[in-house]
Amino acid sequence: MLDDMLDYMAHIRTRPVWQPIPESVRTSLQEPLPSEATELAAVHQTFMQEILPYAVGNAHPGFMGWVHGGGTPVGMLAEMLAAGLNANLGGRDQMPIELERQVVQWVRELFGFPHTASGLFVNGTSMANFIAVLVARTTALGANVRRAGIAASERRLVAYTSASAHNCIAQAMDLSGLGSNALRIIPVTTQHQMDIDALERAIAADRRAGYTPFFIAGTAGTVDVGAVDDLATLADVAEKNALWFHVDGAYGALAMLAPELAPRLSGIERADSIAFDFHKWGQVPYDAGFILVRDSNAHLSTFASPAAYLGRETRGLAAGSPWPCDFGPDLSRGFRALKAWFTIKVYGTEKLGQVIAHTCALAQYMRQCIDNETALELLSPVSLNVVCFRYRCEDAECVNRDIVTAIHESGIAAPSTTTINGQLAIRAAIVNHRTTRQDIDALLRATLEFGQAISSPPLRRTSL
Numbered sequence: 001m002l003d004d005m006l007d008y009m010a011h012i013r014t015r016p017v018w019q020p021i022p023e024s025v026r027t028s029l030q031e032p033l034p035s036e037a038t039e040l041a042a043v044h045q046t047f048m049q050e051i052l053p054y055a056v057g058n059a060h061p062g063f064m065g066w067v068h069g070g071g072t073p074v075g076m077l078a079e080m081l082a083a084g085l086n087a088n089l090g091g092r093d094q095m096p097i098e099l100e101r102q103v104v105q106w107v108r109e110l111f112g113f114p115h116t117a118s119g120l121f122v123n124g125t126s127m128a129n130f131i132a133v134l135v136a137r138t139t140a141l142g143a144n145v146r147r148a149g150i151a152a153s154e155r156r157l158v159a160y161t162s163a164s165a166h167n168c169i170a171q172a173m174d175l176s177g178l179g180s181n182a183l184r185i186i187p188v189t190t191q192h193q194m195d196i197d198a199l200e201r202a203i204a205a206d207r208r209a210g211y212t213p214f215f216i217a218g219t220a221g222t223v224d225v226g227a228v229d230d231l232a233t234l235a236d237v238a239e240k241n242a243l244w245f246h247v248d249g250a251y252g253a254l255a256m257l258a259p260e261l262a263p264r265l266s267g268i269e270r271a272d273s274i275a276f277d278f279h280k281w282g283q284v285p286y287d288a289g290f291i292l293v294r295d296s297n298a299h300l301s302t303f304a305s306p307a308a309y310l311g312r313e314t315r316g317l318a319a320g321s322p323w324p325c326d327f328g329p330d331l332s333r334g335f336r337a338l339k340a341w342f343t344i345k346v347y348g349t350e351k352l353g354q355v356i357a358h359t360c361a362l363a364q365y366m367r368q369c370i371d372n373e374t375a376l377e378l379l380s381p382v383s384l385n386v387v388c389f390r391y392r393c394e395d396a397e398c399v400n401r402d403i404v405t406a407i408h409e410s411g412i413a414a415p416s417t418t419t420i421n422g423q424l425a426i427r428a429a430i431v432n433h434r435t436t437r438q439d440i441d442a443l444l445r446a447t448l449e450f451g452q453a454i455s456s457p458p459l460r461r462t463s464l
Helices: 002-010 023-028 040-054 073-085 095-111 125-141 168-175 196-208 231-241 252-257 296-303 336-371 396-410 437-455
Strands: 118-122 157-162 183-186 212-219 244-248 273-277 289-293 376-378 386-391 416-420 423-429
Touching (some): 002 040, 002 073, 023 040, 095 118, 095 252, 095 336, 118 336, 125 157, 125 168, 125 244, 125 273, 125 289, 125 296, 157 168, 157 196, 168 183, 183 196, 196 231, 212 231, 231 244, 252 273, 252 336, 289 296, 336 376, 336 386, 386 437, 396 416, 396 423, 423 437
Parallel strands (some): 157 183, 157 212, 244 273
Antiparallel strands (some): 118 289, 273 289, 376 386, 416 423
16 A cells, blocks of 8 residues: 555656546445445555546646645655554643644744744644634633623624635634624735735724724735735734734745745734645645644633643643643644654755745746747736636637636646636646646646637538
C-alpha cells in the first residue's frame, strides 16, 4: 500500500488530472453493510482501481482549480505515523501536544506575534475564521454571552469585510448567532482591495444608527483573484475605532515565508487574529488549518468549559493545563500538527518560501503568455498566484464555461471559474509545488484548441 502511493506520487504526470467517474464504478460501491471479513489485499485493489483514479486530482501539477495544495511524500509518511500513534490531542499531558505547541511558537515567530499568543490546529480556515468571530464576539459582549446568548445584550454587533472576501466570513457570522445581515460587505477598488474610505463611512453610519461595530476581516489572498487588502491601513482603522482586526489568510498568509512577497502583507503583524491553512501553500496534506490569536486570555475565555470528566491535575496524565480543547470546540482532535512539523523540519522555511515565490513567478509567466496571445484576455491584475482570463469570442460566458468543462474531461488540466466584473473567467490558482511552465503551456494550449473548436464548430452536413 505504501509503495503504491509513493509510485502514484512519483508518476503522477502520466495520469490525467481528473477523469469522469464511470457509472459502473460509481454503483460498485453501493453495496450492503458487509457482515463478513474481506482480505486486505482485495480491499486495497478496490481502492487502487475504483477510488484512486477518480479523485479530485489536486496532487497533479496540472491541477489549478480553486486553491488546493499538492501535498508531499514527507507529509504522507507523517500522517501514517500520526495514524499509527492514534493520539487524541484534545488534552492531557503528552508529547504530541508539546509538539503542537512548538508549531504554535513557530507561527508566532513567523507573524511577529508575542509569545503569549495562542494558536490551534483546526480542519481549515473556515473553522479558523469562525473561531476568530466567536473570540471577537465574546470580547465585545463579555463572557456572559456564552450563557445568556446575544439576545440578552442590548448591543447590536456589526462586522465588516470586502466584497471579495470568502463566504465563510458570512457563514461565521451566521453560526455565531449574530446573523449574516450583521456583516457589512464593503466594495473593492480596481485592485480588488477593500475600499478604505467606504469602510470608514460604513462604520460611521452604523454608529449613528445605534449599532456597535466590533470586527473587521481583511483578506490576504482573495479567493477570486488573489488580491491582498491594505492590511496596514485596515489595522489603523481597527485601532482608531477599537475594533477586532482579523486577517483571513487562508493561503496568502504563508507568503510571509517568501522574503520577496512578505512586504505585501505589511500590517498582518498587527492583527488580533490570523486564520490560514498549512494544506495550501504550505504543501501539508489535508487537513491542517490554523488559528492564531494575539490575546490568549480572550481565546481561552471563549471556549474553556469546566467539566468533571475533564478535571485537571498538576501531576499525572491529567496535567498540562490548559489543553487544546480549551481553545476551540473540538474535544476529539487528531495529530494534525505532526505533518506540519515534519514538513517544516524536513524542508525548512527557506525552501517552502522558494516554492511559494515560484508559484507567483509562474503566474506572472502565465500573465505574459496571455498578454502575447490575441485570442486570450486577462480579466484582473495578477497579484500573487491566481490568474483570471478568458477566451475572446462571441457568447463568451457560455463558450468559456464549456472550455473549462472540456479541459476537465480531457484530463490535461483542472482550472476553475469565477466572475470578474460580471464576466465569467477561467481561473488558474497555481499552488502545487510540482507545477512548471510546461503545465501552464498545456493549460493555455488546451484553452485555445477547445476555444476554437467550441466557438467555431464545423458546418453540419445537410441531409441528401
